[in-house]
Amino acid sequence: MEPNVSSTVGGIFDGFEDYRTPSDDDYRRIFKAGLVVFDANVLLNLYRFNSTTRRDLIAVMQGLGGNLWIPHQVMREFWRNRESTLDRLNDGPRESLELLEKANKTAENAVSAWSKKIALDDARKSDLMDKLETAFRTVREAMIAQAADDAAEHARDTNADTILSTLASTLANRVGSALPSEDHAAALIEAERRIAAQEPPGFLDADKTNEDLRAGDYLVWEQLLREAEQRKCDVLLVTSDVKDDWWSRVKSDLRGPRPELAAEFRERAGSRFFMLTPSEFVTKAAALTSVSVNPRSAADIERVGNPLNDPLPADVAFEVVERLFNHAIAVNWHNLSGSARMRDLSALVDDPAIGGVLQNYFTLEGTRAWMKDTLNRHFNYALKGFGRYQHLVRMRHQTPQEVIAAACGPSWYVVPDSQGLRPYHCLASDGSNSRYVCWGPERSFRDLLFAAMNNHSTEQERSAVVILHGDAVDNAQHYRDMATQAGVDLVFLEEELKLNLDYAP
Structure with a gap:
């Protein structure tokens, strides 16, 4: 008697497509016949890239032709955040110059203390101080000149903004429509449901105070899904947002979209969903298309895309992290509402023992980003007995x-x-x-x-x-x-x- 044979057969990836690692052929297919979508953070970072990197990324975008598409919600977030992005760029030189002045004073005090200790004669001390002042003045003038050059490119007047002009021609007829009002209202409700259920994407935006802001990621996702349903093609999302409500990770490595997102995309659009960071995208495009890209552009994109790259001495980090952790336990941080978290974070930025210390190493924006990352990510790791800061939390869950x-x-x-x-x-x-x-x-x-x-x-x-x-x-x-x-x-x-x-x- 013949053994029973199942009426359906398949391979090892049938039903497990989300575990397949994308190949170069997958990306070639997307570049030629798929849809490449850029998030608002990538578009806004065009203001922060150097001219070579900006030119390379724009060239790759233009080379996509009709395969380039931008959801309406992405452009809405771009316009909503353009002015604040320009403000931060203008504040950056001022804050950096203030840090430079602090370093100048510290260096002068060090020379004065040393000269007293060894009874250095006044002429030699004055010569050292002059050299110190010359060095700092040279750097200061170079920073001011660079800031002036950047400001010329980052014009608030949309008619004079050369970056905006290039972006406008690149994205002409490439931006999707807004959702109908009834569908938009339904999407806001669904976004809130997903946040409450911790379902991707966007549930890590729960601390945003405005309903429309909290729903931003989901609105991008819904518009992307609808476009993919119409075009019936694979989609690649290029984003600098590396939060865990979008990405699947192994340790610290990003491994593509979360399985839930890939499965939802396949169910609705019948195609595959891919994700890359901007630096990965430029590297892939340089290797798989005819567009010429400067080898240093990917590294520059990586640097700009991560605001937490600024150096912080380990002893300072440990001291500040311990204070943050103790505070988080005292206020029951994980159970605070989104608006309460925002208020608490603002108070911490103003705290001389926490935000004041960090602002010796970061800009105001960098300080806020560093603290938010520490509270939302590292605090959770420490509570579970993981991470480099686990010894700095007074209370924790099971090890x-x-x-x-x-x-x-x-x-x-x-x-x-x-x-x-x-x-x-x-x-x-x-x-x-x-x-x-x-x-x-x-x-x-x-x-x-x-x-x-x-x-x-x-x-x-x-x-x-x-x-x-x-x-x-x-x-x-x-x-x-x-x-x-x-x-x-x-x-x-x-x-x-x-x-x-x-x-x-």
Whole structure:
């Protein structure tokens, strides 16, 4: 008797398309017959790039021809933020010159203290001070001259703005229409639902005070989906927004769109959805198209796209982070509303012991960005026992070792150097056997299950998923059934906040 044969057959990627790594052929196809979409942050950063990098990015955009498309919401955000972008560019030189003056005073005081210590004669001291003043004046004048050149390009008058003029010709007949009023109203409601449910994209914009601002990412997504449905083609989104409500990560590496977004796109448009940062996009375009690009442009885009590249000494960072963490625990930061977070962040910027210290190293904009990143990302990592600042938080949730003990038993331990983020995971061992374990909140169950399935090895015991929860889990049996079907162990662990025994300020 012949064995039973399933009526449907497929390959290893059928139903798992979101795990396929994009190839150069995929990008060639998009450049020739797909849709390439740029986010507002990329367009606004044209004002911040040097002239060579700006020219290269514009050339690549122009080379896309009819495959270039901009959602209406992107242009709305561009116009909404253009003036503030120009303000920050104009403030940048002033703030940098103030920092330079502080450095000049510090250097003068150092020379004076040293000269007193060694009883240096007045003539020699005066000569050193003159050289110091000459050096700082040379740098100061160069900065002022560069700022004047930049200001000439960044004209507020739209008729005199050369960057805007080039962008206007490049995007002519390439910008989509706004959603009809009824559809726009429905999109605002859906955006709020996704934020509450922690569904991508845009749920990390919950701290924005205005409903329209909170819905910005989702409006871009909905307009992009509708255009893809009409054109029936693959889409590449180029964005400097590297938040986790858009991107899938392995440790700190961006690995493309979140699986939920790729699946939703495939279901609605019947095509594939790709994402690249601007620097990655320029690198790909230089390699796969006929457009000539300066090799240094990608590096310049990377530098401009990340406002947190400014150096901060480790000892200063640790001191400020400890104060931020203690404050976050005191005000219960994670449970603050979006408007309350904004007010709290403004107060922290004005705090001499926190914002005042950081402004010795960052601009005002950079200070705010650094603190927001620390509170929204690193504070969460530290609470879970991860990251370089985990020893600076007084209270924390269960450590990775405590999670492993709950999932596998007291004889199991975390394998050294195996811990990772997104999702939280590690290898566990009892000395003879090993297994992959990942954990997170109930809303991340599908991501956790995929990670457990994807990281299982035949040499290991069954992978395990741990759902961390506060209140009772409503769908516990449903999750157990899914885990059983996937061949994964499932454990529910009530999350607790307790003293951090490794606290070492």
